[in-house]
């Protein structure tokens with residue numbers, strides 16, 4: 459499939475950018491990994507809808523924001539990535555006082571916007587280097603707050619370009635977990651419309667509500683939170699944040715450290731000395747180095763503690 463076929467199918471010229479064989483190391487915070495066959499960055503929401511309506515039904519499709527929780531294996535990814543960061547950047551206050559933000563808005567911008575409008579409770583978004591779309595997909599959170607606690611409703615689009623408005627009641631939402639409730643297809647068969655990673659629907663925007671507060675204290679909160687992150691996370695090397703979910707009642711970092719895995723290295727991937735639940739790219743890591751190290755950490759922790767750690771990061775594509 460090439461661009462000409464796509465534009466013909468859509469019957470309306472595309473205004474965004476469609477590129478082929480795009481190295482995903484440039485679009486993921488780990489700065490490692492293979493290429494994706496096609497990447498489409500829409501000019502705006504209408505352009506995204508035109509693109510989707512022209513897309514063959516069997517084309518594998520993924521949405522990507524800031525790539526801060528994503529590893530694309532070295533053999534690459536078949537299909538098309540919808541690159542929503544750098545586009546879908548709408549952010550405004552609605553008449554009812556809620557905040558409308560599109561999927562490409564970075565967490566830090568959302569936090570600053572809420573503080574500017576004297577709202578409280580959005581500060582934690584500043585500590586998550588993702589886009590709103592990725593934060594909705596992951597139910598990202600930190601310091602006791604989570605994305606979906608703030609959501610009134612979301613706007614989604616499916617692979618055919620059909621837009622829906624949904625609320626939290628349409629999803630099963632948990633710790634770093636969001637899944638569409640089981641829906642029924644035309645024959646009444648239950649369909650599992652998992653959002654990740656080959657989603658049947660993508661988030662394109664959300665309406666969120668934050669209580670009124672003092673903008674200056676929210677700004678101070680953001681500053682303090684960023685200070686805490688700099689002190690505790692290895693932000694000088696490419697990483698994807700916490701690699702594993704915390705098991706119930708415990709911390710993955712504590713278990714990894716207890717097993718003596720801090721500093722353990724495979725190729726250019728290393729368990730951070732500063733934060734044991736981070737794997738850093740010391741400069742030459744391949745996606746295979748990172749994935750092998752994830753598997754190694756899992757195996758050692760399970761052997762020594764009996765606890766199976768589950769990755770929080772999303773791994774897609776084919777091995778080389």
Ligand SMILES: Cc1cc2nc3c(=O)[nH]c(=O)nc-3n(C[C@H](O)[C@H](O)[C@H](O)COP(=O)(O)OP(=O)(O)OC[C@H]3O[C@@H](n4cnc5c(N)ncnc54)[C@H](O)[C@@H]3O)c2cc1C
Pocket residue numbers: 487520521522523524525526527528542561585586587588589590591592593594595596597598599600653654655657659660661662691693697698699700772
């Ligand atoms: C230094 C650092 C610190 C971090 N700290 C935290 C933290 O404190 N808390 C936390 O929760 N996370 C943290 N993370 C992880 C990451 O920032 C979050 O998971 C974030 O929500 C990912 O957003 P993204 O836009 O980068 O998503 P991506 O990495 O681009 O995508 C992640 C997943 O979401 C899917 N996705 C992306 N956009 C959409 C969309 N529009 N619709 C549907 N699916 C979509 C992708 O297909 C993929 O499966 C950290 C990462 C780093 C690098």
